[in-house]
Amino acid sequence: MTNTITGKLIAVLTLCLAGIHGASVYTDYQLSRAEILERVRLESLDTVNAVVNDLEYWLDGVQDSTKLLARILTQNKFSPPELNQLLANVLIDQDEIYGATIALNPDFEGNPRGFAPYYYRKNGGITYVDLAEDGREYWQKDWYTRAVAAAKPVWIEPYFDAGGGEILMTTFSVPIYHSNAQGLRSLYAVITADVALEKLHTYLQQLRLGPSGRSILISRGGIVLSSDRHDAIVQNYLEALSAPQDRDVWQRSFEATLRGETLVFPIQCPARLGQCSTRISTLTSTGWPVAVLYSQDEVLSPLRSYGTKTIFIGLATLLLMALAISLISRRLTKPLVALADASDSMAQGQLEVPLPRVKGKDEIARLVQSFGAMQRDLKSYIADLEVATAGKARLEGELAAATQIQMSMLPQGGEALQESGQYSLWAKVRPAKSVGGDLYTFYQHGDEELRIVVGDVSDKGVPAALFMAKAISHIQQFEEEFQSPSRGVALLNNALEKGNDNCMFVTLFFGVINLHSLEMKFSSAGHTAPSLFRAGVVTAVNQETGPALGLAEDMSYPENTLQLAQGDRLAIYTDGIDEAFNDSAEMFGVERFNTQLQKTGEHKIAQAGQAIFQQIDTFAGDMPQSDDITLMLVDILSTLEYLSTRHNFSCNADKPGSACDWLNKLLEEQSVDNSLAMELVLVTEEIMTNIQKYAQLPAGADIELQVNANSDRVELVFTDAGIHFDPFKDSHRAHLGSDIDSAEVGGLGVHLITRLTDRQNYQRSNNKNIVRLEKFFSSFDK
Numbered sequence: 001m002t003n004t005i006t007g008k009l010i011a012v013l014t015l016c017l018a019g020i021h022g023a024s025v026y027t028d029y030q031l032s033r034a035e036i037l038e039r040v041r042l043e044s045l046d047t048v049n050a051v052v053n054d055l056e057y058w059l060d061g062v063q064d065s066t067k068l069l070a071r072i073l074t075q076n077k078f079s080p081p082e083l084n085q086l087l088a089n090v091l092i093d094q095d096e097i098y099g100a101t102i103a104l105n106p107d108f109e110g111n112p113r114g115f116a117p118y119y120y121r122k123n124g125g126i127t128y129v130d131l132a133e134d135g136r137e138y139w140q141k142d143w144y145t146r147a148v149a150a151a152k153p154v155w156i157e158p159y160f161d162a163g164g165g166e167i168l169m170t171t172f173s174v175p176i177y178h179s180n181a182q183g184l185r186s187l188y189a190v191i192t193a194d195v196a197l198e199k200l201h202t203y204l205q206q207l208r209l210g211p212s213g214r215s216i217l218i219s220r221g222g223i224v225l226s227s228d229r230h231d232a233i234v235q236n237y238l239e240a241l242s243a244p245q246d247r248d249v250w251q252r253s254f255e256a257t258l259r260g261e262t263l264v265f266p267i268q269c270p271a272r273l274g275q276c277s278t279r280i281s282t283l284t285s286t287g288w289p290v291a292v293l294y295s296q297d298e299v300l301s302p303l304r305s306y307g308t309k310t311i312f313i314g315l316a317t318l319l320l321m322a323l324a325i326s327l328i329s330r331r332l333t334k335p336l337v338a339l340a341d342a343s344d345s346m347a348q349g350q351l352e353v354p355l356p357r358v359k360g361k362d363e364i365a366r367l368v369q370s371f372g373a374m375q376r377d378l379k380s381y382i383a384d385l386e387v388a389t390a391g392k393a394r395l396e397g398e399l400a401a402a403t404q405i406q407m408s409m410l411p412q413g414g415e416a417l418q419e420s421g422q423y424s425l426w427a428k429v430r431p432a433k434s435v436g437g438d439l440y441t442f443y444q445h446g447d448e449e450l451r452i453v454v455g456d457v458s459d460k461g462v463p464a465a466l467f468m469a470k471a472i473s474h475i476q477q478f479e480e481e482f483q484s485p486s487r488g489v490a491l492l493n494n495a496l497e498k499g500n501d502n503c504m505f506v507t508l509f510f511g512v513i514n515l516h517s518l519e520m521k522f523s524s525a526g527h528t529a530p531s532l533f534r535a536g537v538v539t540a541v542n543q544e545t546g547p548a549l550g551l552a553e554d555m556s557y558p559e560n561t562l563q564l565a566q567g568d569r570l571a572i573y574t575d576g577i578d579e580a581f582n583d584s585a586e587m588f589g590v591e592r593f594n595t596q597l598q599k600t601g602e603h604k605i606a607q608a609g610q611a612i613f614q615q616i617d618t619f620a621g622d623m624p625q626s627d628d629i630t631l632m633l634v635d636i637l638s639t640l641e642y643l644s645t646r647h648n649f650s651c652n653a654d655k656p657g658s659a660c661d662w663l664n665k666l667l668e669e670q671s672v673d674n675s676l677a678m679e680l681v682l683v684t685e686e687i688m689t690n691i692q693k694y695a696q697l698p699a700g701a702d703i704e705l706q707v708n709a710n711s712d713r714v715e716l717v718f719t720d721a722g723i724h725f726d727p728f729k730d731s732h733r734a735h736l737g738s739d740i741d742s743a744e745v746g747g748l749g750v751h752l753i754t755r756l757t758d759r760q761n762y763q764r765s766n767n768k769n770i771v772r773l774e775k776f777f778s779s780f781d782k
Contacts, residue, residue: 010329014322021314028310052283052290055203058096059195059285063172065094066193067153070174073102073189077178080115084128087119090193091126099165099194101131103138105187108178114138120165120194144190147173155286157221158197158234168197168234170225197233201226204290212269212276213294216241220258220287243268257282257289269295335364339371351379403434406465409472411441411763417606418442419759419774420637420715421708422515423450426605427632428613436628437464437506438574439472443479443765447644447708448515454632455508456527456574458548464628467504471496471549479766485510485523486559489549493525493557496550505548509572518564518636523557525549528578531594532562533569533601538594541570569605570634571597576627580616588619605635643670646706646717649688651697659705660685663716666707672714676775679756680714683773686749687718687727694730695722695769713758718771725769726762727753 069090078086083102090100099120106114116131116138131138138144143156156171172193177185204215204226216237217226224232224240232240237254238247246267253263262281269276270293280291338356345353355372358365407414410429418425427440437457444450455471457464474495478488489510496506509530511522526548530541546557564570573593580588596615600608609631616629645666649659660681667677684705691703697720706717727750754760759774 010322010326013325013329014318017321018318021318025310025314052281055200055290056283056285058203059283061094062096062193062195063153063285065090065097066100066172066174066191069102070153070176070191073176073191074178080117083115084117084119087117088126088128091119091121094193096195096199097193098167098169098196098199099161100192102189102191103131103144104189106139108186108188122165143171143173143192147175147190147192148187151175155219155288157219158223158225160234161194165194165196169194170197170200170219171195197225201233211295212298213292214270216291216293218254218289218291220289222254225288241270243270253278253280254289258287267293269293335368339368343371346375346378351375351382403431406431406435406469409469410439411443411765412761416440416442418761420444421713422637423513424605424635424637425450425452425632426609427454427630428609429628429630430613430625431460431465431628432576432625433461435462435465436460437468438576438628438630439468439506440630440632441472441475442632445483449483450513450515450634452511452513452572452632452634453508454527454572454574454630455506456576456628456630457506458504460628463502463504467496467506467550471506471508476766483512484559485512485521486557489523489525489546489557490555493549493555494553497553500550503551505550507548507574511572513564513634513636518566520562520564520570522560522562524560525557528573528575528590531571531573531590531597533571533597534565534567536598536601538598538601540590540594564636566636568636569597569601569608570636572632572634574628574630576625576629577612577616577631579627580620580629581623581626582620583623588616592619605633609633643707643709646704648702648704651692651699651701651703651720657685659688659703663705663707670709680716680775683753683756684716686753687716687771687773690725690727690749691718691720691722691769694725694727695720697722713774713776716773716775718769718773720769721767722769724764727771728760728762 069086072086087100087102091097099118101116101118103116104111104114106112113135114132114137118129118131119126120129121127142159146156147154153172153174156173158168158170161167161169172195174191176188176191178188179185200217204217205228214228215226216224218237219225222237224235224237227233227241229240238250241250249265249267253265256263257280260282262279264277264279266275267278268274274295274297276293276295278291278293280289282289335356335358342353342355355368355375358368407429410416411418411427414430415428416426425442427442429436429438429440431438437460439455439457440453442450442452453475455468457467457471471492474492478491478495489508492508506525507527508525509522509527510524511520513520522543524543524545526545529543531538532541541560541562543560544558547555571593577593578588578590582588592615593612596612597608600611603611612631613629647659647662649662652658663684664677664681667680672680688703688705691697697703701721704717704719706715706719708715708717753773756775757773758776759772761772763770
């Protein structure tokens with residue numbers, strides 16, 4: 001369900017409604033809770049005030065009656081019977097008073113026994129007892145001494161009245177004084193009114209708030225006067241009423257109440273778990289603290305019951321709403337589910353899958369209509385894409401073929417390595433697109449000249465490739481004219497200018513190196529100047545240049561001369577190198593190229609060329625190659641002061657050994673080691689046999705064998721004018737390692753050649769097959 005829009009819609013709406021309902025219930029609960037607590041606070045305040053007022057009124061009555069009797073006794077003297085009658089009348093008139101006494105000062109009457117009649121209530125009547133009988137010293141009692149000491153009316157701390165009422169009580173004592181003729185006052189008596197603690201307790205029970213609520217009356221001395229716990233009465237309030245963890249707050253609150261403050265504070269409920277609120281204040285008449293406790297949990301119990309009912313009702317409501325939402329959502333999302341299934345089928349290529357039918361003009365109907373339009377467009381797009389893909393594949397195939405054809409027009413397929421005793425040459429072209437307009441070529445003319453060409457056609461891609469092919473074909477056509485670079489370049493310019501309606505052009509470097517004198521003559525048609533590495537230093541070659549080729553006919557091109565020396569490295573390159581850009585729009589530049597040429601000056605020529613290409617790629621980073629790149633490196637190794645000879649042999653299948661005899665004799669004359677000479681003769685026999693067998697030469701056609709040698713190598717060069725045939729790729733090779741019964745007949749010649757020589761190379765130049773084989777050795781006497 002959670003993976004469908006229906007399930008998500010049901011879940012989200014139900015959760016939202018649950019959240020809203022829960023928030024409303026919680027808010028209502030909190031507001032109701034605050035309201036109930038405030039109402040309870042006010043009701044408790046009203047109740048406490050009412051009970052306290054009743055208690056104050058009652059205690060005020062006790063005090064007023066006692067004080068009135070004290071004033072009467074102050075003004076008059078009465079006989080003992082009269083005193084007894086006064087006390088009896090007080091108890092008859094005042095129900096609140098439990099007992100009363102008039103205790104005369106023994107010193108005042110001169111009666112050391114004293115006189116202290118005491119009337120109190122017992123069994124529904126009034127009983128009399130003399131507090132002075134049996135020698136009891138009533139004047140030592142607290143109710144007597146404290147009043148005398150205070151010299152004013154006082155309430156006495158609760159006590160058990162032994163020998164009197166025999167109950168727990170508290171006493172209001174008023175001292176009475178008489179004055180003599182001189183105006184001196186002396187103590188006449190102490191009149192008391194006793195209040196039973198049980199009577200106080202009856203009053204305070206009206207203050208109970210809830211089952212766990214309680215009311216407490218405490219004397220100013222901290223003695224409990226009234227509590228629902230009878231064992232706590234006449235005990236210290238801290239020991240009798242408070243839990244250990246609440247004693248500090250009780251003590252601070254009690255002391256603040258004695259100072260006249262009214263406080264409300266929380267404590268641990270004594271009769272149940274949870275918090276209780278405690279309100280404590282004092283009676284005005286006596287100064288006794290009165291405390292009322294009530295449990296918040298009990299007060300809020302109706303609210304919790306209401307909240308529980310609300311939650312259950314809310315859950316039932318949510319369940320009904322979820323069912324309603326589910327039915328409505330399924331009805332609304334049914335077209336969407338069908339549309340999702342249809343889109344899955346379309347994603348799998350089933351474009352004919354039917355879409356759901358919908359009515360109306362709502363968003364779902366518009367969505368289905370849009371899907372229908374998309375379905376139709378997708379069919380048309382895929383059909384067009386199939387046509388375009390087929391065309392692209394065909395174009396890519398044609399471009400791949402064009403790339404292969406273009407590279408085949410360059411020596412060794414676009415990356416060449418040519419080494420001889422006098423020079424080493426490495427060249428590489430890398431088009432910016434599948435095909436490009438950069439070109440290079442080179443060939444050795446006889447024993448004396450090495451001719452090198454590097455060119456750069458304007459533009460890139462197919463047009464440049466076609467113009468490059470045209471230039472290559474003309475270069476091969478005018479091969480003999482290139483003895484003079486200036487004349488050859490001028491002829492090439494006129495040939496390229498003809499029919500050049502698109503005004504394309506090519507910059508070109510053409511050089512001829514004399515392998516005897518090491519002098520290079522060259523002409524430049526608007527091409528970048530070569531760089532020369534010599535003795536660890538790189539410099540740009542000074543040149544006079546002419547215009548680019550193909551723009552106008554009959555142009556002249558200056559001929560430049562450069563004297564080379566052994567150890568030189570000449571670098572000819574196109575502007576794709578110095579104009580390579582990085583992501584900061586910086587060009588690689590000639591300076592960086594010359595620096596890299598200098599760093600790789602001691603490397604082997606192929607390794608140096610690859611390192612330069614790698615440095616260009618590192619510099620460019622992620623920037624795409626913007627132009628074709630071509631680089632040619634030429635190392636000058638030595639002059640022609642070494643053995644070099646050639647001989648032509650007639651094509652004759654019956655006599656391939658004539659070349660072997662000539663070579664064997666030549667090697668004997670040069671005192672070549674017999675084993676080495678034998679290997680070279682075997683190689684020559686295999687090559688001559690392959691040429692006569694596969695080159696399809698007419699009888700009597702010439703096969704040229706050239707031998708070049710110096711102190712460390714021998715080079716054999718075979719040249720024929722037969723059909724294109726690369727013996728290293730096109731000839732049959734036997735499978736090595738077969739047993740004698742399954743071994744093939746023939747096909748071992750190529751293996752023999754590659755085993756007995758150190759380097760092999762084939763190239764097709766001027767419609768001729770040229771095979772070069774090199775063998776290195778340690779000693780050769782000229």
